[in-house]
Amino acid sequence: MKIKVVVTLKNGVLDPQGKAIQQTLNGMGYSNIQGVRQGKYFDLEIAENDEAKAKVAAEEMCKKLLANLVIEDFKIL
């Protein structure tokens, strides 16, 4: 089954790419954009039919590799 994971930078961690994207959007005329944070999205194809078990496996993968918990949070969708 497919498990979707989103990894984002923790609040307070500098995100220069997000900042550059925000400035570009502002420059394009989207003056109402007040902040952009860039993150990562993963589609995990897991050979498992039990959703709960697949999510437990995905969580372990996030903690061990997909996210660096010093600077990132993850969310299993």
Next chain:
Amino acid sequence: MKSSVIIFPGSNCDRDMDVALKKFGFKNTMVWHNDDKLPKSDLIVLPGGFSYGDYLRCGSIAGKSKIIKSVIDFAQGGGLVLGICNGFQILTETGLLPGVLLQNKNIEFICRNVFIKISDKNNKYFNKINKEILELHIAHNEGNYFCSNDELKEIENNNQIAAYYCDEKGNCDNDSNPNGALKNIAGVLNKEKNVLGMMPHPERMIDKYLSGEDGSIFFKNLLNNLKI
């Protein structure tokens, strides 16, 4: 003294490190990342470069490679492990060193000489070194050292900060900080002081005609400390 340099796919400072180590008297062996055993070594070096194309996060994939288990065991047994640039990134990803290297503050790849001030000499790398400020080269996109406030307090209290970016005279300020690193941190040690990671490349400063010799000072001193 025996050293080993680990080669990952995408490492590109491995041979420079090999030349430097041999120049100052190490008997060096190159070790492939897919090996599982380390040769008998007094020093393991994780070189600079772009292991696995910097996929996911710099150093994250190399941090799970086959040889890394042996490197972690070696470090936990008190062996000396030195990570330069990408090697530093790998060491933070393995958890052997605290913190993480973020993208440079100004989203620029920086390639130039910098000065660093040695902060802690109570370790095999810098003990008895006869120069406080070294001119070394940096070349990185992710060298912006970051850690949580609690971790910062801890590494400050344990004297784990090995070196700070500074100017020629040793002033550490925003102007002498090339990449936005927290508190100008250029290198950190683990609690036991046997693992060192730093962004600057000593192996690029070993020739008085081509570059400068502050890297030579580093390697000569390290070798002397290992002989004691």
